[in-house]
Amino acid sequence: MIRLPLSDEIAVAIAQVVNDATPVPTRKPSHADIESLVYRYKLVDGDPNLNGFSFGKAKRVNAILIWAIEYDLDAGEAFISALLSLIKGLGGFRQESPNYVGEEAIQNLKSSFEGEGISLASDGVIMPLVLDNFSDKEIEKFLQSYIRRAKKGASDAALLAGTAKDLLEAVAAHVITRILGDYPQKNFPTLLGLAFHLLELSTPKTQGKSSQTKRFEISLYELGCTINNMRNKQGTGHGRPFLPTISEAEAKAAIESMGMISEFLLSKLKGKLHI
Known part of the structure; x- marks a missing residue:
């Protein structure tokens, strides 16, 4: 798995691909899926939903990543790498899937990664850009x-x-x-x-x-x-x-x-x- 970079811009773009408002309110990954990754990468202190709040998926993921940028960048980068792999496996990058994240969210994430030397294809395949x-x-x-x-x-x-x-x-x-x-x-x-x-x-x-x-x-x-x-x-x-x-x-x-x-x-x- 390619370790993905994490920045404020990428945190916002990642949150968009787990947005639970559009196009399908109940699309996966679920809160339980997100929580599993939070525990795996030891980001509990940065998860508002495990600290007395009740955020939607997008705001929850954004809060976790902003915390990680400040306190544990390695864990945050590992988290988004695993999260995007999970989304891809759930059909998040296939238009015919009920879990499709949407073209605009994909394009925003693609643009954010390009600024860090990473290429994101429309089907979710991630590769380093060839700088030459x-x-x-x-x-x-x-x-x-x-x-x-x-x-x-x-x-x-x-x-x-x-x-x-x-x-x-x-x-x-x-x-x-x-x-x-x-x-x-x-x-x-x-x-x-x-x-x-x-x-x-x-x-x-x-x-x-x-x-x-x-x-x-x-x-x-x-x-x-x-x-x-x-x-x-x-x-x-x-x-x-x-x-x-x-x-x-x-x-x-x-x-x-x-x-x-x-x-x-x-x-x-x-x-x-x-x-």
């Missing part, structure tokens, strides 16, 4: 969305939808492509080192533009290489992105660091290209 098919500005928009998730420690944010690259590797490749027009297929330390060099940043082998920040820049480069070494190379794209010997706390810190380094490189790229 987009403009530089669109690619940078998608990269920024993953950087935001990485900085929050989202468990799959080390992976970039649409490619086999880690977020930091994808950012380094984007930097090189924007400056040189293409990038060589090199090992990660060489690729990251080239991106740093083109941005006039220091690495252990090169002197950057500013001697005052040399130690800081080298530390970022070495941290990026260390995080790459922690990666589960056999598992990229499926499940946990880090080796099983890496603790959850270490993985979260690594992902947040990856987001920080990626954001730093993109900001330097914008400064260099004056964009």
Whole structure:
């Protein structure tokens, strides 16, 4: 199952596909179905219906997701992935089904996911967008969305939808492509080192533009290489992105660091290209 991104916009769009007002008031998933997922992903504290209120399905799901964005993003992303799989299995994306969610709700959700690098087909099939098919500005928009998730420690944010690259590797490749027009297929330390060099940043082998920040820049480069070494190379794209010997706390810190380094490189790229 693809882990889906969660944002305020997506929370609203997800709520629309479980709306119990149109077109069929009793269409599934039921409140019991939603509650089952709430318990599975430990979102009880964010569920108003389990805390003394009686919300309709749409308002209930929206409240759960808004709470998750603030307090447990990983659980919220797992919840919406499971919820959409459930809706698809119940016929929510088939027009002839009594549980059909409606064309407008599907289009709104499709648009919300596209902004996060995810493609939603009309039949409910979800796939990562292939970023190579987009403009530089669109690619940078998608990269920024993953950087935001990485900085929050989202468990799959080390992976970039649409490619086999880690977020930091994808950012380094984007930097090189924007400056040189293409990038060589090199090992990660060489690729990251080239991106740093083109941005006039220091690495252990090169002197950057500013001697005052040399130690800081080298530390970022070495941290990026260390995080790459922690990666589960056999598992990229499926499940946990880090080796099983890496603790959850270490993985979260690594992902947040990856987001920080990626954001730093993109900001330097914008400064260099004056964009």
